Amino acid sequence: MGHPDFRANGRIFATLYPDGEHGMVKLTPEQQQDFMSADDDVFAPASGAWGRQGCTTVRLALVDEDKLGEAMTLALQNTVKVAIAGKSKTKRPAKATKKPRKQ
Numbered sequence: 001m002g003h004p005d006f007r008a009n010g011r012i013f014a015t016l017y018p019d020g021e022h023g024m025v026k027l028t029p030e031q032q033q034d035f036m037s038a039d040d041d042v043f044a045p046a047s048g049a050w051g052r053q054g055c056t057t058v059r060l061a062l063v064d065e066d067k068l069g070e071a072m073t074l075a076l077q078n079t080v081k082v083a084i085a086g087k088s089k090t091k092r093p094a095k096a097t098k099k100p101r102k103q
Contacts, residue, residue, distance in 0.1 A: 011084035
């Protein structure tokens with residue numbers, strides 16, 4: 001997509017925007033609200049449905065290093081939980097179909 005991203009188990013949990021001034025972390029909507037309440041000039045929802053789901057834009061020039069580390073750690077943990085939950089689901093085996101034998 002033309003910009004660096006951070007992944008765990010093949011899933012993106014944070015990105016750097018091409019402008020070099022912003023990044024994004026995948027938080028839960030509740031975590032997003034907590035970060036925005038504490039630093040509304042630094043953290044904002046991403047646009048559209050992504051933002052409503054917790055994707056949070058970060059202004060890199062204004063963010064405190066520790067606060068960014070906290071947000072990235074939470075995003076990583078959220079992503080790992082989703083990946084683990086997805087793997088624990090049991091899938092039904094496909095139905096066996098009998099193919100006619102060639103004679």
